[in-house]
Amino acid sequence: MTTSAFKSKRNNAASNNAEADGHISNDLNSADLNHTMEKTDSEEDAWSSTGYNYINPFVHRLQIENNIDLAKIYVLTVLLMPIRVFGCLLSLLSAWMFACIGLYGLTLDDLKARPITGWRRQFQRITSGAMRTLFAAGTFHHVKLTGERASPKQAPIMVVAPHSSYVDSIIVVATGPPSIVAKRETSDIPLLGKIINFAQPIYVQREDPNSRQNTIREIVERARSEEEWPQVVIFSEGTCTNRKALIKFKPGAFYPGVPVQPVLLKYPNKYDSFTWTWDGPGVLKLLWMTMAQFYSRCEIEFLPVYTPSEEEKVDANLYAKNVRDVMAKALGVPTSEYSFEDVITMSRAKDMRVPFPGDIIEIERVLYNLGFLPDSVRDQELVADFLSINNTDRLDIFTFAELLRIDPQNSQLLQLFALLDHHHRYTINLKSFLLCSQFCKLKNEEIIVFLRAIATLYTESTQRITRQSFARILRHTGKMTPEKCDALFFAIDSTNKSCISFDDFERYTKDHPQYKFLYKKQEQLRRTQAGGNVKKPI
Template sequence: MKRNVPIARQESLVVPDVQNPFVHRLHFGILDKIQIVIMSVTVAPLRLLMAGMCLVLAWPLAALSLAFRTEEEKRKPLTGWRNVLRPLIVVLCRGVFFMGGFHWIRVRGQRATAKDAPIIALAPHSTFFDALTDVFLDLTTVVAKAESEKVPIFGTLIQFTQPVFVRREDPNSRAVTIQQIRERGQSGGAWPQVLIFPEGTCTNRSCLITFKPGAFYPGVPVQPVCLRYFNKLDTFTWTWDGPKAFACLWYTFCQFNNQVEIEFLPVYNPSEEEKNDARLFAHNVRAVMAKHLNCPVTDHTYDDCRLMVRAARLKLPMEAGLVEFQKLHQKLGVNSKQMQGYLEKFCKIAKSGQINLEEFASYLHLPKSQALEEVFALYDRDNSGTIDFREYVIGLSLVSGPANSNDTVQFAFQLFDTENQGHISREGFTQILCNAFKMNTQDVQVLFDKVDCDNDDKISFDEFKAYAEEKPEYAKLFKTYHELVQGNGHVENNGTPPKAKFD
């Protein structure tokens, strides 16, 4: 049977080129394994020891520079004697990476001054080793998670950069962070440059995900900086689904040499339109960097990572939660709380991260039929024969949501209320579903009991509407039935619309 898929494949809702930028797999060859074994008992422990010594030496110097600051001093750049130790701290921090095998760092382009480009946007962000860039920039200001402040040794060194801390769980943190970035960005070079990873989370460098607008709200010139790693075995990448932090660290220490390139692109001066629209500014800077890196862009964000984690907790594959949340939020108006609710609902239907026709039918307590297949096809946007979570969200928003109107629910209720009693009897419910949707009597009884919440052997309008809202997929079936009745002008005596209309 030819399946019709009438939902327009808008460019804004097509499946991204990169399905999962948050996964990384290491594939070791025989020689790689031999090298890691040998290096693990020879060079790597020495590298770890020497790198640790550099950290331990840098830490008290940074702590001394930050000691006894007043609240007023904390709101100003480090100056005077507090900044005297910076060159030594930077040398020791560079020593950490040198001892870890980062012997060759290629630098291309020229770094702009803080006055010419107050903000540096670095991408792609794929690993904690990206901190090397900040060390190379003489420990300029960074934007970091608030939790990093409490990390022993590293927390003090991060504080030495006078960072802008982000508290993701604090609803007011976003406004405070933007204000601090704006103040520093518009200081005319008084503050050091602010180094920002606009992607906001680590990816596998296969694409550039959505740039958060925080770095672009000040409307000041930004210098894009591209970061590349060249080792054949990518032990650097640290994503949500992949090797853990210590594994990445150890495997990297077991490499003979770790090759990195830092490339400064020309300063991007925003137009008046971009100054007034931070998201447009961010989008255009990302486009410049993606073109230079020759990689695609996607609309994945940190919210997708949270959905991945939620999916894993629901015993679904982690990638099931990847939907390009920001895109769906903008195009469909679905917020984070709704998306998590959809994911929990999806989990009840899907057994393996995909919904097939059998599972769809079972969820709706309906037998497989041509009518059901047509509704399934509306959700199955790529005609793969299954519905993933992204397709499910789009289907609910573009198919079931609009169909689940008060008029549709009212019509469906009146359709089942065959005797105009103001409620649906078990007999009327059975007659319509058995005849119109070919359900067997046993399945109808089960469904009736689910809808009849107060167990009074009749379904009120409120009960009917509540169930329709819980399972809006029914709305499209009711709407199809409604259209058949309107288009044909009558329903057959047994309650069944002419079958030809379903074809």
């Protein structure tokens, strides 16, 4: 059977457009096109695949189905939460006051030049104690410490994982306090800025092109100094995960080539009201659920100091990988080749209304294995012929295989089909697949290039785009509301032809600076390579 056997001109192509959108069919007039990356409650369960079983470390679901537990939460919300909020605020103000006293007469340059000593050191400990009281007021009455903590001379850096929550900073107040690596802007945060300054952090100035080198140099200088600098705490995953796997460690902590102490964070509680991932409960809900518990448990385990080999000293990525393997084995979880950069890709896919944003990395891997990446003509042909292909919203595996010209028994094809079959209906939506494939190919390109590539999914000709089709195309910019789309369409259609061409659209937007976001490349989005994403612990 050939592709032509599936083709039949649609008489009602326009009316079927909304249905053909499949998993991305949000009401255009009510769509939230907020372009910022935020951790919020999910509006749709599109991040976590239900058709293909794999670990997505950026998805968290908090479900409390026991009626007794639910009743307890509501009762404690009324009886205990006000007291706890007051206790947290009082502790924070106390810590800020002690930090202000300890910082009196010191500048940021002074804090960077030498470690705090004498009476200031005592106030540093008192400040840390006040912050520990804040966590106690917020249900963390006891923190269990296991293993032996190394001295700063033995291990200048503590590598902490998994990083899953806003409460992970408990390790700073429970151990001393050590220093942290923080953005320079954090010093200006009301109340917390003074407290963070007093811990003598290593500040990163992101606008400085030499920021990484300066940070590494400062860590090395502290490590080799004869003075008593505190240890530096680094969360090497670089973003929050759900603790089901350790994602790829960023190499920053390992560039200095000095010994590190791996430290594990655990929260062995009945309900996980701490995990704050990119797709899951928002911070306010998590704070409420945590404060409405009698108590919360946290365990900090210090693993033996890891001394790098000569090979690891010259290869920070190898050093990071080996330390991660040790920590994953101790936790009993697999490692995953996901990274913070993958979160950026997922968030960009979600902003651009690409289907299955949480699965886009897995989809990209499968496409790579199938030979569709970095380039393939077949899916581009399907995009061009899309409106003349019948039943595109309900393709079974055999039709899908025939369209892609792949053996229906191909394991990679079956994996791709399972990823796209979110509702277990044994059918998929062709438009959803084509949007994913074009995004994976063009995610590093300008948005305008992606829009041109997918235009024929919504209109028969890029030379005659109606206002309705124009709005459907521009929903994938991530920034254009229906009202803005209409205004732009009418501005381009100056002769009132009720249609425009894509070239007209491109010429107009190039001349107007408010549309410069269409011509910005996303070069920081890395290309996913072939291969599985999860490795079991040894």
